[in-house]
Amino acid sequence: MIENGWNQFEIGSVLRPFSGEVSDVSVIQPEDRLYSASNSFSVSVADWRIEKPLFKKELCIDCQFCWIYCPDMSIISRDKKMIGVDYDHCKGCGICVQVCPTTPKALLMFPEQADEEIELAQWPKKETQETKEN
Amino acid sequence: MSQVKTKNLKNFSTSADRFEGSNLLCPGCAHSIIVREVLNATNDHLILGASTGCLEVCTAVYPHTSWDVSWIHIGFENGSSAIAGAEAMHKALKNKGRLKQPDLTPKFVTFGGDGATYDIGFQWISGCFERGHNMMYVCLDNEVYANTGGQRSSSTPIGASASTTPAGRISYGEKRNKKDIMAIMAAHGAPYVAQVAPNKWRDMVAKVQKGFSIEGPVFINAMSACTTEWKFAPEDTIAISDLATESLVFPLYEIIDGTKLNITYRPKNVLPVRDYLGAQGRFKHLFTKQYEYIIDEWQSRVDAKWEYLQRREDACV
Numbered sequence: 349m350i351e352n353g354w355n356q357f358e359i360g361s362v363l364r365p366f367s368g369e370v371s372d373v374s375v376i377q378p379e380d381r382l383y384s385a386s387n388s389f390s391v392s393v394a395d396w397r398i399e400k401p402l403f404k405k406e407l408c409i410d411c412q413f414c415w416i417y418c419p420d421m422s423i424i425s426r427d428k429k430m431i432g433v434d435y436d437h438c439k440g441c442g443i444c445v446q447v448c449p450t451t452p453k454a455l456l457m458f459p460e461q462a463d464e465e466i467e468l469a470q471w472p473k474k475e476t477q478e479t480k481e482n
Numbered sequence: 483m484s485q486v487k488t489k490n491l492k493n494f495s496t497s498a499d500r501f502e503g504s505n506l507l508c509p510g511c512a513h514s515i516i517v518r519e520v521l522n523a524t525n526d527h528l529i530l531g532a533s534t535g536c537l538e539v540c541t542a543v544y545p546h547t548s549w550d551v552s553w554i555h556i557g558f559e560n561g562s563s564a565i566a567g568a569e570a571m572h573k574a575l576k577n578k579g580r581l582k583q584p585d586l587t588p589k590f591v592t593f594g595g596d597g598a599t600y601d602i603g604f605q606w607i608s609g610c611f612e613r614g615h616n617m618m619y620v621c622l623d624n625e626v627y628a629n630t631g632g633q634r635s636s637s638t639p640i641g642a643s644a645s646t647t648p649a650g651r652i653s654y655g656e657k658r659n660k661k662d663i664m665a666i667m668a669a670h671g672a673p674y675v676a677q678v679a680p681n682k683w684r685d686m687v688a689k690v691q692k693g694f695s696i697e698g699p700v701f702i703n704a705m706s707a708c709t710t711e712w713k714f715a716p717e718d719t720i721a722i723s724d725l726a727t728e729s730l731v732f733p734l735y736e737i738i739d740g741t742k743l744n745i746t747y748r749p750k751n752v753l754p755v756r757d758y759l760g761a762q763g764r765f766k767h768l769f770t771k772q773y774e775y776i777i778d779e780w781q782s783r784v785d786a787k788w789e790y791l792q793r794r795e796d797a798c799v
Contacts, residue, residue, distance in 0.1 A: 354544045354545075357544070363542075363545065363546075363547045365502070365547055365549065365550050366550070372525075373498070373500055373550045373551070374497075374498060374500060374524075374525040374526075374527075375498060375525065376498055377498050378498070378499070381550075386545055386546055386547055387502055387546065387547060387548075387550075388502050388503065388504040388505055388541070388543075388546040388547060388548040389502040389503060389504060389548075390504075391504045391546060392504060393503070393504045393506075396509065410492065411491065411492075412491040412492055412494070412495040413491070415491075415495045416491060416494070416495070416515075416518075416519070416683050417515055417680075417681075417683075417719075417720050418515075419507065419509075419510060419511050419512070419513075419514040419515050419518075419719075420503045420504075420505075420509075420514065421499045421501065421502065421503045421514075421518070422503060425495040425496075426496075427496070428492040428493070428495060428496060434503065436503070436504070437502075437503025437504050438503075439508075439509035439510075440509060441509035441510035441709075441716040441717055441719070442510070442715075442716060442717030443510055443716070443717055443719055443720055445717065446717045446718065446720060446721060447720055457717075
């Protein structure tokens with residue numbers, strides 16, 4: 349489908365999000381799905397980001413606020429635990445950092461080019477960043 | 483189909499999203515937060531429709547689709563009738579015994595922006611509600627035609643600066659008040675009409691599930707804070723939504739069978755409307771000597787509306 353231009357798109361044809369047969373997508377997590385090339389999941393918007401959220405596991409209380417309020421399905425939660433950020437689909441809006449309730453926050457925004465290991469090592473001890481009132 | 487557990491957020495977070503990333507919605511857009519909360523509220527099969535608007539334009543960019551379920555878009559005005567048609571066909575095939583899996587109970591949901599709901603598609607929605615299709619209409623109310631560059635819609639509130647009602651020396655922006663779509667849809671005698679906001683996820687998911695369990699047309703008006711046209715930073719989407727619900731600019735309530743009104747969220751500390759207006763760039767001009775009276779008018783309008791809702795809830799009419 350992708351090789352053809354939009355004007356070669358046949359009337360009545362369907363863009364299929366999955367390759368092959370899918371039984372019940374509502375209980376299959378993304379890592380077990382057979383995405384087709386027509387699914388927007390197979391492309392990345394990582395180049396939209398100016399700042400990226402970094403996640404410090406030790407501070408997380410698994411409240412899942414970041415999961416529910418993420419507009420880009422980029423907070424990966426499995427078995428009620430927050431396990432990381434999907435940097436292929438994160439647009440860097442920063443909502444996850446704003447809604448994070450811990451002090452210091454388990455998620456903070458850093459410039460896109462920041463090194464993850466260095467920033468995780470020197471994570472702020474107290475709330476040094478100016479947090480806006482929610 | 484297994485029931486979705488929404489007792490708490492940890493349980494809810496085990497749901498598998500059926501809406502995919504890398505759509506072209508702005509960073510911090512509330513549309514996809516609403517879509518996720520609606521789609522995760524059920525494990526049943528979904529048949530979705532969309533009217534033209536930000537959501538449709540950004541999630542179906544050829545040759546990609548962001549939807550993992552059946553999804554159809556036809557025009558600006560007829561997202562509702564497209565889904566009504568699908569629902570009617572499903573019913574007809576079921577009655578004729580021609581469905582391959584007759585025991586499935588797919589849910590028919592359609593999404594439209596406030597332009598497609600309040601203005602352009604209104605006649606079609608009204609028709610669907612009059613005919614009584616078993617479907618849910620979700621209005622993503624961002625109070626402006628955000629997709630085409632921020633023109634005013636009939637949902638734009640008084641004082642907002644939109645591109646066709648710009649604020650300046652002689653005008654304070656939009657001059658007419660927002661249409662009361664909830665009362666209009668309830669007047670159709672719809673079994674369930676509810677107003678929701680994405681920051682109150684539990685309230686929203688409960689209302690959506692209630693809507694799914696009801697036979698007949700359901701209308702959901704979801705506030706969708708627009709970072710681009712309301713002019714606030716993308717990370718503040720939830721904070722602005724909180725301000726809207728706490729200041730009662732956007733009260734959360736439901737109307738059952740067109741008459742019985744329930745208020746589902748009462749803020750502990752009601753914030754002044756000034757806080758909500760001050761957080762957004764589209765109301766910046768109201769904080770000048772010339773237009774300050776608009777804020778006081780606004781506050782009295784919100785108070786009157788809240789008073790009315792409470793009286794109606796008490797009266798059970």
